[in-house]
Amino acid sequence: MSKLPYLGFGLGLRPPHYDSILNPDTELNVDWFEAITEDFLIDGGNPLYYLDRVRERYPVVLHGVSLSIGSTDPLNPEYLKRWKNLINRINPIWISDHFCWTGVHGINLHDLMPLPCTEEALNHVVERVKQVQDYTGRQLLLENTSSYVEYPNADMTEWEFVTEVCKRADSLLLLDVNNIYVSAFNHGFNPNDFLNAIPEDRVQQIHLAGHSNLGTHIVDTHDAPVVDGVWSLYKNALKRFGAVSTMIERDDNIPPLPELLDEDTSMEAHVVGEDLEFRQTRLNVYHNGYTLRLLETLEKCYPALVSVIGEELFETIAREYIAADPSRHFCLSVMCERFSHFLSTHSSVDPIFAELAEFESTLDQVLGAADGPHLTFDQMVAALAPEDWANLILELHPSLVVRSFHYPIPAFWQH
Numbered sequence: 001m002s003k004l005p006y007l008g009f010g011l012g013l014r015p016p017h018y019d020s021i022l023n024p025d026t027e028l029n030v031d032w033f034e035a036i037t038e039d040f041l042i043d044g045g046n047p048l049y050y051l052d053r054v055r056e057r058y059p060v061v062l063h064g065v066s067l068s069i070g071s072t073d074p075l076n077p078e079y080l081k082r083w084k085n086l087i088n089r090i091n092p093i094w095i096s097d098h099f100c101w102t103g104v105h106g107i108n109l110h111d112l113m114p115l116p117c118t119e120e121a122l123n124h125v126v127e128r129v130k131q132v133q134d135y136t137g138r139q140l141l142l143e144n145t146s147s148y149v150e151y152p153n154a155d156m157t158e159w160e161f162v163t164e165v166c167k168r169a170d171s172l173l174l175l176d177v178n179n180i181y182v183s184a185f186n187h188g189f190n191p192n193d194f195l196n197a198i199p200e201d202r203v204q205q206i207h208l209a210g211h212s213n214l215g216t217h218i219v220d221t222h223d224a225p226v227v228d229g230v231w232s233l234y235k236n237a238l239k240r241f242g243a244v245s246t247m248i249e250r251d252d253n254i255p256p257l258p259e260l261l262d263e264d265t266s267m268e269a270h271v272v273g274e275d276l277e278f279r280q281t282r283l284n285v286y287h288n289g290y291t292l293r294l295l296e297t298l299e300k301c302y303p304a305l306v307s308v309i310g311e312e313l314f315e316t317i318a319r320e321y322i323a324a325d326p327s328r329h330f331c332l333s334v335m336c337e338r339f340s341h342f343l344s345t346h347s348s349v350d351p352i353f354a355e356l357a358e359f360e361s362t363l364d365q366v367l368g369a370a371d372g373p374h375l376t377f378d379q380m381v382a383a384l385a386p387e388d389w390a391n392l393i394l395e396l397h398p399s400l401v402v403r404s405f406h407y408p409i410p411a412f413w414q415h
């Protein structure tokens, strides 16, 4: 496959920055953007509108979190199809996902679970990477993840595993330098051993990010500036790999764009922590992460409901829902949609609040509905001869949804 280009310095594409990015008066010191694939596996609407506009101005790459390359479930055909449609639509410079599994038996954990570094897993992943590359017609980049626990039966190190996948499947690497730093601290290896083992010609992109050091272990939170130790490791990576397209990931506590672009780039020596105990605490990072991620998504989807019933009651009901109906779809929005139905059957939820939830859920669906042609009355008159009017079949715009409510919900929502 042909060599992919060097893009320079990029940033994760996040909705709070859309207006700044698209403002023609703003001069941004950024060369390209990385969009989260799953945010755009929808039929149309606002998110795709913004992505198209950003793509008109900048190179864009697609970065996925739900391919689940290591799962024993078959690759999801609906996911693959929507992904390919998106690739055809925006023509990303490259596509990527992670060395991980994100669910099994049809349940989606919405988390990047570590792979066992065994021969069996290696063969499995290589076959699936080949399958993805054949289907998309693109070389796939896979990213090393942060991990908090390791499997006891490894046949090889993580860096040997990722190197072998690249060689056998002819795939590429998205090297996350922060993830190397985090995993090195958590498992007690030297991060430079990881860097030094990676073939130079396979690294196409680098991620940098901030994390939270809890003393006993580091959690990859993407909510803070990059620490000096990660900058130092990045410096070593550049010495080894030369110029590699690099971007900073920030998913929470997202600052205004200029602040993010000014992030401190000072370099200092890093210290690798010792491997410490508390395995259960680390396992809890995954255990708690699932519920917290879903809770956070539900809160974002139902802001009006949260404000009227209060965070405490909302969280109690949302936790019941998450336990009763595990997420099965690669898009978290599907899990959000079903929540309003759960509320309508819940004995401690007043029907007016259930209807408010249904209203908020509908708004979300409308914003992501398929695009359709708009036809004004004047255009219709101009296009049709009067004698053809009797045969006219009108189709409703795909974003039109009709809902009836027992209560004056739109007015209630506006307050």
Ligand SMILES: [Fe+2]
Residues within 6 Å of the ligand: 143, 176, 179, 207, 209, 249
């Ligand atoms: Fe990353």
